[in-house]
Amino acid sequence: MSKHTGQNIAFWIFRLLGLIVVGILLWILGFIIWNGIGVIDWEFLTEAPTDGMTGGGIFPAIVGTCCLILGSMIVAFPIGVMSAIYTTEYAGNGRVVRFIRIMTDNLGGIPSIIFGLFGMSLFVNTLGWGDSILAGSFTLGLLVLPLVIRTTEEALKAIPDSFRTGSLALGATKLQTIRRVVLPMAFPNIVTGLILSIGRVSGETAPILFTVAAYFLPKLPTGIFDQVMALPYHLYVIATSGTDLESARPIAYGTALVLIVIVLIMNILASILRRYFGKKVKTN
Amino acid sequence: MIQSKNIDFYYSDFHALKGISMEMEAHTVTAFIGPSGCGKSTFLRLFNRMNDLIPGTRLTGECIVDGRDIYARGVNVDELRKQVGMVFQKPNPFPKSIFENVAYGLRVNGVGDRKFIEQRVEESLAGAALWNEVKDKLKKSAFELSGGQQQRLCIARALAVKPSVLLMDEPASALDPISTSKIEELIHELKKDYTIVIVTHNMQQAARVSDKTGFFMLGDLVEFSDTKKMFLNPDKEQTQNYITGRFG
Ligand SMILES: Nc1ncnc2c1ncn2[C@@H]1O[C@H](COP(=O)(O)OP(=O)(O)OP(=O)(O)O)[C@@H](O)[C@H]1O
Numbered sequence: 001m002s003k004h005t006g007q008n009i010a011f012w013i014f015r016l017l018g019l020i021v022v023g024i025l026l027w028i029l030g031f032i033i034w035n036g037i038g039v040i041d042w043e044f045l046t047e048a049p050t051d052g053m054t055g056g057g058i059f060p061a062i063v064g065t066c067c068l069i070l071g072s073m074i075v076a077f078p079i080g081v082m083s084a085i086y087t088t089e090y091a092g093n094g095r096v097v098r099f100i101r102i103m104t105d106n107l108g109g110i111p112s113i114i115f116g117l118f119g120m121s122l123f124v125n126t127l128g129w130g131d132s133i134l135a136g137s138f139t140l141g142l143l144v145l146p147l148v149i150r151t152t153e154e155a156l157k158a159i160p161d162s163f164r165t166g167s168l169a170l171g172a173t174k175l176q177t178i179r180r181v182v183l184p185m186a187f188p189n190i191v192t193g194l195i196l197s198i199g200r201v202s203g204e205t206a207p208i209l210f211t212v213a214a215y216f217l218p219k220l221p222t223g224i225f226d227q228v229m230a231l232p233y234h235l236y237v238i239a240t241s242g243t244d245l246e247s248a249r250p251i252a253y254g255t256a257l258v259l260i261v262i263v264l265i266m267n268i269l270a271s272i273l274r275r276y277f278g279k280k281v282k283t284n
Numbered sequence: 285m286i287q288s289k290n291i292d293f294y295y296s297d298f299h300a301l302k303g304i305s306m307e308m309e310a311h312t313v314t315a316f317i318g319p320s321g322c323g324k325s326t327f328l329r330l331f332n333r334m335n336d337l338i339p340g341t342r343l344t345g346e347c348i349v350d351g352r353d354i355y356a357r358g359v360n361v362d363e364l365r366k367q368v369g370m371v372f373q374k375p376n377p378f379p380k381s382i383f384e385n386v387a388y389g390l391r392v393n394g395v396g397d398r399k400f401i402e403q404r405v406e407e408s409l410a411g412a413a414l415w416n417e418v419k420d421k422l423k424k425s426a427f428e429l430s431g432g433q434q435q436r437l438c439i440a441r442a443l444a445v446k447p448s449v450l451l452m453d454e455p456a457s458a459l460d461p462i463s464t465s466k467i468e469e470l471i472h473e474l475k476k477d478y479t480i481v482i483v484t485h486n487m488q489q490a491a492r493v494s495d496k497t498g499f500f501m502l503g504d505l506v507e508f509s510d511t512k513k514m515f516l517n518p519d520k521e522q523t524q525n526y527i528t529g530r531f532g
Pocket residue numbers: 295298300318319320321322323324325326327338
């Protein structure tokens with residue numbers, strides 16, 4: 001067998017595997033759309049569940065998930081970005097920073113149900129926030145913190161040092177350099193981290209199980225101390241523990257479809273943002 | 285005037301500069317030449333304390349800029365870097381507009397007056413012989429300029445904060461011959477108002493632009509004298525060999 005043929009075969013194997021992955025992805029998507037699109041209508045999106053969750057809509061769960069996305073980002077983003085700035089721009093590469101990095105990575109590997117337990121113990125009970133948007137947001141925020149830190153660190157490290165030295169050589173302080181040169185350049189990639197975190201947060205069930213999610217709560221929240229329904233948990237509930245599982249099945253697929261679409265919209269929104277800012281701070 | 289007295293400099297254990305003393309007068313151009321790795325850039329970076337950014341470095345001796353030891357206690361490094369500007373080997377404009385690049389040094393120093401900034405930006409671009417080429421596209425990204433224009437933009441950016449000293453580390457090594465000669469002409473012009481120190485690997489360039497030349501080797505300052513003398517009739521054989529290209 002010639003070298004050339006060998007290379008060709010390898011190429012085709014890689015290509016085939018790539019296509020299989022894409023195929024599986026499209027299959028899942030198609031499956032959900034096929035089964036879920038039937039129940040989606042205006043009523044489904046804007047009304048509360050009825051008939052022991054075999055009828056009506058999922059509006060409260062949509063609102064709840066949006067609240068949790070927003071809340072957890074407000075928690076995780078400032079903390080994550082600031083600690084990434086600290087570790088990459090200020091702390092050098094000493095023991096402390098390496099320790100922080102290892103701990104951050106470990107934090108990212110902890111199963112999400114553990115975060116749920118921790119959140120219940122600290123936010124719900126000890127701090128007395130009860131089952132609430134606040135407790136859920138903090139729990140989800142902690143969960144994605146490692147992701148935010150990591151992606152922000154990568155974004156900052158991708159900025160060549162020549163821009164930093166250029167700024168410092170003009171008499172700018174380190175903080176000014178970070179604020180005026182480094183962060184604007186890193187922003188598009190930091191936003192990518194935000195996208196990933198939102199995807200993660202909106203799909204998690206375990207962390208909200210004991211901290212915020214309501215089984216059935218048609219009333220919309222009025223404050224951060226209210227409980228809410230949430231899409232992934234709602235999906236879990238109607239798929240496993242309703243009064244009439246069979247007739248709730250289409251609603252389950254509909255819910256899954258909405259969840260996917262929300263994540264998709266977030267991604268598109270973020271990539272538009274990213275492109276917009278990417279143009280503004282264009283690097284060569 | 286800038287001056288170094290008995291400078292020894294270490295990167296951790298590595299002795300990069302060995303007992304260097306020299307004096308550079310105001311409104312002159314001093315060139316540093318020498319084989320790669322001999323410490324030219326390291327020595328240059330002492331004068332705006334850019335070496336401070338490298339962990340594990342150590343310095344003994346005195347560095348004096350305009351009568352003041354810049355490594356003394358209580359020296360404000362940010363202020364020093366306004367006074368001692370630097371131009372790097374590779375043009376490194378910020379991903380901002382041409383105007384904002386030049387205005388940057390003013391903005392970080394708290395200047396907010398728009399009229400003043402506009403005036404200083406124009407002055408600086410003119411000073412860097414770039415104004416005529418960019419005056420109609422100040423709002424455009426700096427990356428739309430050619431390499432040579434970008435380097436002159438970086439010079440303008442340094443001039444905008446009114447330094448007294450300009451350090452240039454191989455400012456033309458990434459440029460084509462025409463851009464290079466533009467930068468050289470510019471150095472001639474700038475000499476009237478600034479004290480200039482330039483590192484170069486190009487002997488002709490050193491001979492063309494500088495008044496004095498220092499020849500470095502392995503962390504030693506082998507010879508330091510008038511450029512004319514250095515290139516016609518150097519004292520040391522090592523210098524002669526390097527200049528005539530017999531090694532290095
Ligand atoms: N950040 C650093 N850490 C450790 N050693 C360094 C560092 N920078 C430079 N050195 C060493 O110090 C010596 C002098 O380096 P320097 O960059 O000043 O040389 P140079 O004369 O500017 O060379 P070139 O002409 O290639 O730019 C070299 O041997 C180099 O390996």
